[in-house]
Amino acid sequence: MNGIHDMGGMQDMGLVRAEENEPVFHAEWERRVFAMYEAVDGDWPRGAWRYQRELIPPAEYLRMSYYERWLRALSELLVKSGMVTQTELETGIAEGGNTKGRKVLRAAGVRPAIAAGYPSTSNVPAVAKFHVGENVRARNISPTAHTRLPRYARGRLGTIERDHGVFVFNDSEAQGLGDKPQHLYSVRFAARELWGSGAPAGDSVHLDLWDDHLEPA
Amino acid sequence: MTTTRRDLLTTAMTAAGAALTPRLADAQQPNPADVHDHDHQTVPSDPALRTKALESVLVAKGLVDRAALDALVDAYEHQIGPRNGARVIARAWVDDAYRRRLLSNATAAITELGYGGEEGEQMVVVENTARVHNLIVCTLCSCYPWPVLGLPPVWYKSAAYRSRSVIDPRGLLKELGLELSPDVEVRVWDSTAEVRYLVLPQRPTGTEKLSESQLATLVTRDAMVGIAQVSVPPQARA
Numbered sequence: 001m002n003g004i005h006d007m008g009g010m011q012d013m014g015l016v017r018a019e020e021n022e023p024v025f026h027a028e029w030e031r032r033v034f035a036m037y038e039a040v041d042g043d044w045p046r047g048a049w050r051y052q053r054e055l056i057p058p059a060e061y062l063r064m065s066y067y068e069r070w071l072r073a074l075s076e077l078l079v080k081s082g083m084v085t086q087t088e089l090e091t092g093i094a095e096g097g098n099t100k101g102r103k104v105l106r107a108a109g110v111r112p113a114i115a116a117g118y119p120s121t122s123n124v125p126a127v128a129k130f131h132v133g134e135n136v137r138a139r140n141i142s143p144t145a146h147t148r149l150p151r152y153a154r155g156r157l158g159t160i161e162r163d164h165g166v167f168v169f170n171d172s173e174a175q176g177l178g179d180k181p182q183h184l185y186s187v188r189f190a191a192r193e194l195w196g197s198g199a200p201a202g203d204s205v206h207l208d209l210w211d212d213h214l215e216p217a
Numbered sequence: 218m219t220t221t222r223r224d225l226l227t228t229a230m231t232a233a234g235a236a237l238t239p240r241l242a243d244a245q246q247p248n249p250a251d252v253h254d255h256d257h258q259t260v261p262s263d264p265a266l267r268t269k270a271l272e273s274v275l276v277a278k279g280l281v282d283r284a285a286l287d288a289l290v291d292a293y294e295h296q297i298g299p300r301n302g303a304r305v306i307a308r309a310w311v312d313d314a315y316r317r318r319l320l321s322n323a324t325a326a327i328t329e330l331g332y333g334g335e336e337g338e339q340m341v342v343v344e345n346t347a348r349v350h351n352l353i354v355c356t357l358c359s360c361y362p363w364p365v366l367g368l369p370p371v372w373y374k375s376a377a378y379r380s381r382s383v384i385d386p387r388g389l390l391k392e393l394g395l396e397l398s399p400d401v402e403v404r405v406w407d408s409t410a411e412v413r414y415l416v417l418p419q420r421p422t423g424t425e426k427l428s429e430s431q432l433a434t435l436v437t438r439d440a441m442v443g444i445a446q447v448s449v450p451p452q453a454r455a
Contacts, residue, residue: 008356008407010380016389018372018439024294026371029268034293034368035286036268036275050358066359066374068264075271084274092270094277107284114292117334120411148409150356152383164339164412184410186341191403195384202402205383208410 001144002151004058009152009195030067037074041102043081046118047174051146052077120168122181128211130185134160135217138187138209146174149213153205156193157217161206162186169210182211298367301332302415303436305342305365310420311429319417320344327365337364337413343406344417345443350397352390352405352443353414354382360408362415366438373442383407393444416443423449 007013025031037049052073053061061069078084083102088095098104105113130136140155141147148170164184172180187209191199275281305327309316319326323340327333333340340362343351355361356379361369372378381389386403390396397403406414418440424432435453439445 005357007376007380008354008382009384010376011384013376013380016372016375016377016381016393018370018393018444022370024298024368025290027265029265031290031294032268032272032286033264035289036272036281038289039281039285040275041280053358062376065264066371071264071268071271075267078271078275083280084271084278088274088278089267089270092273094274096278098279102280104279104282105285106282107288110285110288110292113335114297115334117336117338119338121339148357150407150409152356162341164410167411170410184412186412199384200387200399200403203386203404204402205405205407207407208412210410 001054001146002142003054004061005054006151008150025067029071033067033071033074037070039105040074040078040083041104042077043083043100043102044077045173045176047146047170048077048176049073050170051174054146120170122166122168122179124166124179124181126166126182126211128163128183130160130163130183130211130214130216132160132163136160136187136214137217138189138207138213139215143171145171147171149209150207152194153189153207153209156189158187158189158193158207160185161188164208167210169212171210171212180212184208184210185214187214293363293368297363299365299436299438299441300433301330301367302362302365302438302441303433305330305332305415306417306436306441307429307433309342309417310432316417323415332364334364336360337362339412340365340415341406341412342415342417343404345419345446347419348400349402349404350390350443351414351416352382352386352403353408353416354379354405355408356380356383357407357409360411360413362413365415366441370438390444395445416441418447421447421449424453427453 025034053069056064056069056072064072075089079086079089083100085095136158138149138153138156138158141149162185164186166181167184169180169182172178185208186206188204188206191203191205192201194205276283305319308330309319315326319342323342324333327340345351359369359374361373383405386405387397408414418436435447435449437445437447440447
C-alpha cells in the first residue's frame, strides 16, 4: 500500500531530535499498551500487527504518537478478530470470558517467550531465484495491501549481496494468505540509482527483499 | 479480491476507531449531535483512559494476566537494553576470533553472550572502518534489534529519521554532530524484513590498555545504530 508509513526518501519532515537520557517509556499507559500487545495471544496473522498500523488514515498516523498507534491497532485487531467487542472497549466492562480459548501468558513464561522470539525463517525448501553478485531490479508494483518493498526502491537496479535463506513472505502472511516461504536477500542499491546524480557516488542503501520483489536486471 | 480484504480491514478499523477516538475532522469541527446524544460520547478519548479500559477488559476476560504485563515491562525497562549490545561490541574489539564470528554469523555470536530472541531472531552485524560508515533505519516502521539495544528511542521511530536517513544520511549525521569525510562510504541498512541490524563501531584510539568491561562502558546506543562514533572521555584514556 502506498501509505504514509512508507516514508523513505520524503523530505521536510523536520529535524531529528534526540532526548537526553530518554526513558524507555514516557507514560504509564505506554508501558501497559506495550505489554498488552506482547502478552495477548492474538487471533490474527502475526504480520497483521504491522498492516493494521499502516491502515491508520495518514493525517491521524502523523498526528499520533508511536504508542497511540499501537493502542489503535491493538484495539482494532481485538475487535476485528472477535476477541473483544466494541461495547467492551467503550465501557471497560467485560461481557464474556476468553471465548476463543486463547492462550494466556503468565509471568513465569515471559522470559522464555522473549528468548524464544518469533522466528520467521522457514524450513520449507525453496530454490533461490537469484544469487550473490547478481544484478536485479526491484519490481515496479503498487500493491494495495501490506508490502515490504518500499516505493523508493521500486523499478531500481541493485545487486544481491547476501542470501539470508528462506523466510516467511510478510506481504502474504500479513493478509492471512499463507507463509509463501521464499529466499530473502540483502540487496545493495547505489544512492545515485535511488536519488539521482546529486547523491554521493560511493554511498548505498541496502534493503532486505524477497524473490517476489525482484526480477532479473 | 484485494479490495475486498482491504475493505474488511478498513470497516473493522473504522468501527473500532470511531469508538476509540474522535476522527480528526470531528475533533476539528465537533458535530453537536456527537457531543450531546451520541453513544460514543461515553468513550474515554485520552489514551491513558482508553488503555485502562482495555486492560480491565482483557484481564476480566482472562486474555491477559496482570503479573505477566508487569514482567514484560520490567524486562524491557530494566533488563534488556543497550548495555547488552555494548558487551557484544567490547568483546569483538578485544577478541578478533569473536569479531569474525560476529560478522559472519551474528545471531550465533550474540547467543554466545546470552542474548537473543524477540526482534533479534536473525541478526546481521555491519562493521564501521576508516573507509565505511554504516547506519541502521526502518523506513516502513520501527524494526530495531531488541535483544541487544532494547526498545527503540522516539527519534528512531520519528518521521524525520525514517524519511531522511536513506536519502540524506550525511546531512542528517552532520546535524547530529557527526561529519563524515567525503572519502568515507556511507551504507544505510533499511530493515525491511525480519532481519535486525547492529553496527560494530570503530574502536577509538587511545583505548589499548582498557579492559573489555571498561571498553563496554564507552559504547553507546547511538554508536550501535550508526548516528555517532564511540568517543573516549579524557579520564578514560589509558
